[in-house]
């Protein structure tokens with residue numbers, strides 16, 4: 341028997357592992373399966389799932405703009421003018437005047453020299469970082485960073501970059517890694533601005549001061565921060581008044597921008613380099629005209645109506661304060677995400693199901709999304725939630741939390 345056969349439990353078919361994957365089937369049979377439920381209507385904050393109206397408390401549509409008639413009309417006009425697909429990558433035939441217009445608006449909004457739009461936020465994180473960090477250069481990142489940054493690290497590592505990961509928000513650990521990487525070596529520190537599962541904000545002031553001390557560059561993934569924190573929802577750098585100290589920000593159009601696509605902003609020479617060297621940009625079709633037009637309309641609204649951001653935070657804060665008072669174990673967030681730690685897989689999916697049956701849709705995070713003991717229900721809010729929606733969410737969390745002995 342060969343060594344490889346022993347390693348894979350005496351199997352030779354690459355698909356055999358799929359027969360062992362029983363978790364989804366088991367939860368489906370019990371009615372606890374929290375994923376892939378199709379929505380028949382998705383305007384929010386009330387959506388229709390399986391023929392029932394439900395309060396959506398798990399969407400990243402933070403400013404509620406997917407339902408805004410100005411955003412919808414902009415998307416429709418763009419389809420009429422440009423058609424349904426770009427049918428090519430940005431590099432070749434897929435750059436529309438709309439992409440350029442949005443890049444200019446993003447530069448203006450974030451006060452950076454240049455911007456570059458990718459097809460998704462995921463591709464932006466993966467593409468920018470793996471293009472920039474090369475052989476013998478250091479990528480130093482938070483262990484809780486989003487999956488697209490983890491994949492970026494794997495790609496960078498395959499190009500012989502050195503990848504180090506510091507314990508979540510642990511600035512002492514970050515400093516040790518920076519020190520160990522050596523004074524002369526080029527380094528990029530990468531962190532989520534707002535961590536996507538917990539809603540916790542990164543320790544940006546400490547990160548930028550360590551970056552200065554050890555001569556490193558800083559890139560922040562602000563997918564969950566833009567439209568949520570900072571002046572006019574400009575994100576984490578703005579929240580701390582550190583716009584100049586953050587070298588690059590990446591973002592997505594799939595959350596506050598009510599669309600699909602991603603972007604990076606930074607120095608012109610760096611953006612030009614990424615533009616001509618990133619396979620994720622060059623070899624993937626560009627985001628559609630309707631997506632870009634919707635993002636432009638959302639950005640214009642964000643600039644004109646900062647009260648949307650204020651209302652969003654107010655809504656999340658109402659639920660957070662009430663759940664805390666009820667005795668739930670919450671993550672330390674002050675963003676649009678209110679995650680409730682349950683700490684047990686079975687209890688998490690049962691809690692999820694009971695909320696689902698009562699008409700509240702939230703996200704269940706169980707393994708492999710989180711470590712055992714860290715299972716949680718992630719709720720997130722929109723500017724357009726009404727007070728009655730928020731009160732209903734709190735009321736049902738209280739009722740089910742008591743039933744299941746969580747509080």
Ligand code: PMP
Nearest residue numbers: 460461462486536561563592594
């Ligand atoms: N970065 C972070 C921190 C995210 O949470 C997400 C989406 N969940 C992404 C990147 C990817 O964005 P997109 O969905 O636009 O691909």
